[in-house]
Amino acid sequence: MSQPGVPDLVRILLVDDHPMVMVGLRLLLEREANFHVVGEATNAKQALPLVRETQPHVVVLDLDLGEFSDNGVTLARKIRTFSTTKLLIVSGNDSPVLVQQLLQHRIAGFLLKEEAAETIVAAVAKVSTGGLAYSEKIQGQLADRAAGSGFFALSKRQQEIVICFANGLADKEISDQCNISVRTVQNHASVIYAKLNLGTRQEVSTWAWRNGVMLAIDAFAVGNRH
Amino acid sequence: MSQPGVPDLVRILLVDDHPMVMVGLRLLLEREANFHVVGEATNAKQALPLVRETQPHVVVLDLDLGEFSDNGVTLARKIRTFSTTKLLIVSGNDSPVLVQQLLQHRIAGFLLKEEAAETIVAAVAKVSTGGLAYSEKIQGQLADRAAGSGFFALSKRQQEIVICFANGLADKEISDQCNISVRTVQNHASVIYAKLNLGTRQEVSTWAWRNGVMLAIDAFAVGNRH
DNA sequence: GATTGGCTAAGTAAAATTACCTAGGTCTAT
DNA sequence: ATAGACCTAGGTAATTTTACTTAGCCAATC
Numbered sequence: 001m002s003q004p005g006v007p008d009l010v011r012i013l014l015v016d017d018h019p020m021v022m023v024g025l026r027l028l029l030e031r032e033a034n035f036h037v038v039g040e041a042t043n044a045k046q047a048l049p050l051v052r053e054t055q056p057h058v059v060v061l062d063l064d065l066g067e068f069s070d071n072g073v074t075l076a077r078k079i080r081t082f083s084t085t086k087l088l089i090v091s092g093n094d095s096p097v098l099v100q101q102l103l104q105h106r107i108a109g110f111l112l113k114e115e116a117a118e119t120i121v122a123a124v125a126k127v128s129t130g131g132l133a134y135s136e137k138i139q140g141q142l143a144d145r146a147a148g149s150g151f152f153a154l155s156k157r158q159q160e161i162v163i164c165f166a167n168g169l170a171d172k173e174i175s176d177q178c179n180i181s182v183r184t185v186q187n188h189a190s191v192i193y194a195k196l197n198l199g200t201r202q203e204v205s206t207w208a209w210r211n212g213v214m215l216a217i218d219a220f221a222v223g224n225r226h
Numbered sequence: 227m228s229q230p231g232v233p234d235l236v237r238i239l240l241v242d243d244h245p246m247v248m249v250g251l252r253l254l255l256e257r258e259a260n261f262h263v264v265g266e267a268t269n270a271k272q273a274l275p276l277v278r279e280t281q282p283h284v285v286v287l288d289l290d291l292g293e294f295s296d297n298g299v300t301l302a303r304k305i306r307t308f309s310t311t312k313l314l315i316v317s318g319n320d321s322p323v324l325v326q327q328l329l330q331h332r333i334a335g336f337l338l339k340e341e342a343a344e345t346i347v348a349a350v351a352k353v354s355t356g357g358l359a360y361s362e363k364i365q366g367q368l369a370d371r372a373a374g375s376g377f378f379a380l381s382k383r384q385q386e387i388v389i390c391f392a393n394g395l396a397d398k399e400i401s402d403q404c405n406i407s408v409r410t411v412q413n414h415a416s417v418i419y420a421k422l423n424l425g426t427r428q429e430v431s432t433w434a435w436r437n438g439v440m441l442a443i444d445a446f447a448v449g450n451r452h
Numbered sequence: 453g454a455t456t457g458g459c460t461a462a463g464t465a466a467a468a469t470t471a472c473c474t475a476g477g478t479c480t481a482t
Numbered sequence: 483a484t485a486g487a488c489c490t491a492g493g494t495a496a497t498t499t500t501a502c503t504t505a506g507c508c509a510a511t512c
Contacts, residue, residue, distance in 0.1 A: 018318060018339035020346055024250010092244060092318070113244035114268075120246055155488060168432030171469070183491050186470075191488090193470085200498095201469075202431065206394035209435040381458060397499070410460055412500075417458090419500090426468090427499075 010128045013039045013056035013085075015047045015075070021062060025090075025120070029060075032121055044075040051083055057128050058108075060120075062090045073101045080106060086127040090120060094137055095212020097151050109133030150196055151213055158195070161188045165201045166208035236354045239265045239282035239311075241273045241301070247288060251316075251346070255286075258347055270301040277309055283354050284334075286346070288316040299327045306332060312353040316346060320363055321438020335359030376422050377439055384421070387414045391427045392434035 012035055016022040022040055029035045038054040041047035051059060059079065063072030076087055086108040091098075094112055102110065108127035111120055112135045123133035151159065157178075164174045171189075175182045189201065198204050208214055238261055242248040248266055255261045264280040267273035277285060285305065289298030302313055312334040317324075320338055328336065334353035337346060338361045349359035377385060383404075390400045397415075401408045415427065424430050434440055 020254075020316065020337075020339045020341060020343045021247055021250060023254055023343035024247060027253040028246075028249055090246065111246075113246045115246060117246045117249035157489065165428070166432065166435075168426070168428040168430075170426065170428065180489080181491055182468095183493095184489070187491080188489085189469085190471075199470090200394070200396065202391070202396065202427065203394040205428065205431055206392065209392075209440070214435070383459065406459080407461060408498095409462055413461080414459080415499085416501075425500090 008034055010035050010058060010124065011038045011054065011056045012036065012124065013041070013047070013050055013054055013059045014062070015041045015044075015059060016062035017042060018062070025060065025062065028117060029121065029124065032125075035121075035124065044071075044078070047075060048078060051079055051085060056085055058086045058088055058124055060088050060090055060124065063093070073098070076102060076107065086130075088120075088123060088127050088133065093212065094135075097212045099138060100152060110138045111135050112137055151208075151211065154192065154195060158188055158192050161185065162192060162204055162208055162213065165189075166205045166214055168205070234260055236261050236284060236350065237264045237280065237282045238262065238350065239267070239273070239276055239280055239285045240288070241267045241270075241285060242288035243268060244288070251286065251288065254343060255347065255350065258351075261347075261350065270297075270304070273301060274304060277305055277311060282311055284312045284314055284350055286314050286316055286350065289319070299324070302328060302333065312356075314346075314349055314353050314359065319438065320361075324438050325364060336364045337361050338363055377434075377437065380418065380421060384414055384418050387411065388418060388430055388434055388439065391415075392431045392440055394431070 012029060014022050014025055014029075014037060016025065019042055022042070026037050026040065030037055038056055039050045041050050047059075061072055061076065063075075072089065072091070076089075079085065079087065087106070088109040088111070089102055089107055090111045090113060092113040099110065109123050109132060111123055111133065115135060126133045151162070154162065160178065161174060164177065169177070171182050171185045174185045178185070189204075192204060193199055196204065196207060198207060238255060240248050240251055240255075240263060242251065245268055248268070252263050252266065256263055264282055265276045267276050273285075287298055287302065289301075298315070298317070302315075305311065305313065313332070314335040314337070315328055315333055316337045316339060318339040325336065335349050335358060337349055337359065341361060352359045377388070380388065386404065387400065390403070395403070397408050397411045400411045404411070415430075418430060419425060422430065422433060424433060
């Protein structure tokens with residue numbers, strides 16, 4: 001078909017919650033002679049079989065989230081379980097926690113929508129030949145990942161408590177939900193304050209919302225044990 | 227030029243934070259013979275002079291927010307002060323508070339990105355002839371606007387307190403920032419709880435984040451008096 | 453002129469949260 | 483096995499937040 005590593009025809013699959021954006025991407029990409037959009041999906045359920053069937057070189061995964069069903073992180077992980085296709089994330093969202101999660105799944109590129117349109121064409125070309133394509137802003141986050149990864153430095157239980165705080169629950173409600181005593185909840189809270197360098201549940205809640213924890217929640221459905 | 231009310235050439239101005247999305251929109255719209263994109267702006271500062279110069283029939287305002295500088299609500303209001311051009315909002319965000327704010331500025335249409343791509347072409351055509359084009363989801367919000375407009379049922383001071391809560395401030399900090407006593411802050415809090423039917427500052431904070439109050443904040447920079 | 457609603461402030465009392473401490477059991481890695 | 487991290491739970495005490503009430507001032511409205 002083509003020289004290894006440098007396909008002269010790049011097979012592309014588009015995944016986007018927003019059909020309106022997807023059409024734009026398709027038109028943009030198909031202006032390139034050697035780009036071929038082999039499929040489109042508007043959600044994770046459609047996307048998985050399409051990856052198998054169409055065998056794309058590159059999956060352009062545009063996650064604006066918004067839909068709480070199956071988010072981009074989950075989809076990326078699922079694709080990774082059976083395919084080595086290049087994953088190119090295009091997102092309007094650069095919440096540290098979200099970025100952090102995505103980067104754990106061998107992603108070839110991560111672009112922000114605020115960048116020039118030509119960037120995505122160049123990025124697709126680059127990742128299709130095995131390269132990496134990260135926005136500068138994302139690269140910046142890699143440098144000081146301490147900021148956003150604070151959440152992942154917490155234990156499962158601690159993460160759970162943070163999410164409960166951000167959901168507006170009182171200690172008593174948390175203790176009921178988690179089947180632990182109020183005192184234990186409060187002790188977890190203390191540890192969380194120390195780790196995140198915050199002082200009150202209020203601040204933890206705000207921190208969680210600001211840093212996109214509430215957007216990126218995935219496997220943390222409150223109530224998980226063990 | 228054209229019959230009044232039914233221009234055979236529709237002059238369109240695109241405003242979008244995300245160049246990547248804008249190019250897609252342009253390509254999409256320019257497939258229509260009688261659509262002419264007369265300008266593009268990536269922020270409010272660029273947009274205002276362009277509206278004056280290009281005299282568009284329709285301004286397609288794509289606000290994914292994200293930028294905290296000058297948001298879509300502010301821009302819509304500014305345009306309205308000197309122009310009667312049709313405003314067509316395209317947004318991925320349907321937070322009740324945001325929608326509520328925008329609808330106060332004689333907007334001809336409000337579409338969500340999750341809708342079919344053809345929708346925007348039809349919507350531009352419709353608003354250009356004086357029609358209205360709202361997504362069903364948005365229309366739904368108009369019906370039960372009680373949900374999101376709760377915020378606007380609050381007084382200025384009360385809105386300010388809500389935002390302070392959502393910013394994680396304690397009563398003492400709020401009292402300092404607003405130059406009122408702690409007791410007064412607490413009294414405002416009580417009224418807020420009653421109006422929003424919530425019980426704690428925690429819940430207010432979560433409510434504010436969930437309902438997009440923290441995204442739509444505009445003229446409420448904390449500290450405003452009167 | 454009276455009523456309504458908002459902003460301000462305070463009192464009393466109860467409830468929730470936080471700081472700081474001890475302490476046993478589990479699990480993992482060295 | 484020994485150290486370290488986590489989960490669990492409790493004690494004491496201080497601080498913060500909430501509930502409910504009264505009350506003066508001001509502006510808009512009827």
